Structures are given as C-alpha cells and as structure tokens.
Amino acid sequence: MKIAIASGKGGTGKTTLSVNLALALSDAQLFDCDVEEPNCSLFLDCEPKLLEDVNCLVPIIDSEKCSLCGQCSEFCRYNALAALPSKVMVFPSLCHGCGGCTLICPEGAVREEPRRIGIIEKAVVSELEFYRGLLDIGEVMAPSIIKALQAHIEEGKTAIIDSPPGTACPVIATVENMDYCILVTESTPFGFHDLKLAIDVVRQMKIPFGVVINRHGLGDARVEKYCLAEGIPLLLMIPNDRRIAKLYSEGIPFVKEMPEWKERFREMFETIKNQVDQGGSA
Numbered sequence: 531m532k533i534a535i536a537s538g539k540g541g542t543g544k545t546t547l548s549v550n551l552a553l554a555l556s557d558a559q560l561f562d563c564d565v566e567e568p569n570c571s572l573f574l575d576c577e578p579k580l581l582e583d584v585n586c587l588v589p590i591i592d593s594e595k596c597s598l599c600g601q602c603s604e605f606c607r608y609n610a611l612a613a614l615p616s617k618v619m620v621f622p623s624l625c626h627g628c629g630g631c632t633l634i635c636p637e638g639a640v641r642e643e644p645r646r647i648g649i650i651e652k653a654v655v656s657e658l659e660f661y662r663g664l665l666d667i668g669e670v671m672a673p674s675i676i677k678a679l680q681a682h683i684e685e686g687k688t689a690i691i692d693s694p695p696g697t698a699c700p701v702i703a704t705v706e707n708m709d710y711c712i713l714v715t716e717s718t719p720f721g722f723h724d725l726k727l728a729i730d731v732v733r734q735m736k737i738p739f740g741v742v743i744n745r746h747g748l749g750d751a752r753v754e755k756y757c758l759a760e761g762i763p764l765l766l767m768i769p770n771d772r773r774i775a776k777l778y779s780e781g782i783p784f785v786k787e788m789p790e791w792k793e794r795f796r797e798m799f800e801t802i803k804n805q806v807d808q809g810g811s812a
C-alpha cells in the first residue's frame with residue numbers, strides 16, 4: 531500500500547502527518563519526497579546516511595564527428611543544446627537526460643555521461659525505515675530524485691510518502707502510481723483555495739483520496755461543508771491543540787507522547803484500506 535501525503539501549499543502539516551502516521555503503523559517505510567527541502571528527519575531524531583548518488587545522463591559532443599547540422603539543438607525542448615557556427619554548446623543543468631539528442635544525431639557524434647544531480651539517504655528508526663532524497667543546489671530535476679527514491683518502496687510494506695508542497699511537476703511525480711492520497715489542509719480561505727487545486731490534480735489522475743484537517747478549530751467550517759457536499763471522505767481532524775503545537779515546536783512526533791493518537795492514525799489507515807479495496811475515488 532503506497533500512500534502519499536500532499537497539500538496544495540506548504541505549512542499545512544503534511545510532514546507532521548506523514549511522520550506520525552508512519553510511526554503509528556508497524557513495519558512501515560517513510561519517504562521524504564520534498565527533495566528541495568526535506569524535513570521529516572527533524573522529527574525522527576536521526577542522522578540519515580548516504581545510500582546512493584542519483585545521476586542524470588547528459589550529452590558529450592564529439593567535435594571531430596559533429597557536422598554542425600543543428601538537429602540536436604532543434605530537437606532539445608529544454609534548450610540544453612545550442613548549435614553555434616563553430617561548435618555545439620551543452621548546458622548540463624538544463625538537460626533532462628531524455629537521450630533524444632543521442633538518438634537523433636546523424637553522425638553518431640553524441641555520447642552520454644552520468645552527472646550527479648542529488649543523493650538518496652537512509653536511516654532506520656526503531657521499526658521504521660526512513661528514506662529521503664536531496665536535490666543538489668542549482669539542480670532542477672526533482673522528479674528524477676523522487677523516482678530514484680520511490681524505487682526503494684518494498685512490495686508488501688506500507689509506504690508513507692511525504693510529497694513536496696504545491697501542485698507542480700515534483701508533486702505529480704510523487705503521487706502518480708500511489709494507491710491513495712491524503713490531502714492535508716487547514717480550514718482557512720487560503721487553505722481551502724489550495725485544497726481545491728490539489729483535489730483537481732488527484733481527481734484528474736484518478737487517485738483515490740481523502741482529506742485531513744489540521745489545526746481544526748482555526749478558521750471556519752468551509753472545508754467540512756465542501757467535503758460533505760462533494761462526497762469526499764473526511765479522514766481525520768487534528769485539533770488546534772496547545773500540547774500538539776508544543777511537541778511540534780520541540781521536534782517530537784505527538785504519537786510518541788499522546789498514545790491515543792496512535793490508535794486514531796491506525797483507524798484512519800483502516801478506513802483508507804477499505805476505501806482502496808472498494809476502488810473508491812471521491
């Protein structure tokens with residue numbers, strides 16, 4: 531079972547939910563796919579260790595063979611190649627590693643070379659296997675790191691995936707192939723607006739989903755009313771509770787100090803399993 535935790539914007543409690551849910555389940559894997567700013571480890575009190583580099587294949591042009599026909603630069607939709615009168619320039623940081631220029635070159639003048647764009651790290655915390663991806667500074671290929679990260683999902687285990695915020699490419703790369711998506715929000719005007727954007731994405735991708743309201747009690751009842759009207763499962767409401775906020779500020783997952791929440795998360799997981807088993811999409 532692969533469950534992504536997403537939200538239309540940052541700061542809604544996505545990471546809190548991911549970490550607490552993963553800790554409440556036994557034998558789970560937790561993946562921090564917010565590869566530009568991973569922060570699950572702050573709540574796990576661990577020092578993840580390097581597991582592997584993530585590389586992207588970028589072209590190298592053999593100037594002896596190149597006829598300067600320009601077909602490669604015309605083909606490259608990412609503007610990573612520029613055919614000048616005297617040579618072809620390569621801009622590695624723009625290259626998406628699609629391999630198209632190697633295939634299209636009529637002279638066989640393009641070969642590919644791996645270039646590091648980030649890393650995958652791992653830690654084991656009690657029963658929990660934790661993985662995170664880190665995109666190197668200045669790199670743009672977050673989806674490649676996310677794919678490399680998700681290659682470590684083990685069949686038969688429950689994978690909890692902390693998604694990047696927003697609704698752009700890294701989020702799509704994170705949530706595609708998921709069995710279920712939990713959308714976390716706050717019942718405020720901004721939270722509601724961004725939730726609806728996230729709902730549009732998961733509906734278009736036909737991923738079953740449900741909503742968790744974080745800091746419930748802040749704002750109004752607009753999210754609850756909307757979910758009711760749209761037939762969207764409201765999975766859990768985490769109250770705007772002083773004790774939860776204090777534990778958060780100390781980097782302590784609240785399931786550790788408030789065991790009743792472990793049970794609530796497990797019940798939510800069972801609800802999700804039933805929804806997936808019934809093929810339910812909201």
Ligand code: SF4
Nearest residue numbers: 596597599600602635
């Ligand atoms: S397609 Fe090949 S031959 Fe043509 S400009 Fe590019 S590298 Fe040179």
Ligand code: SF4
Nearest residue numbers: 606625626628629631
């Ligand atoms: S591999 Fe793809 S993205 Fe990279 S330079 Fe070649 S055509 Fe462009």
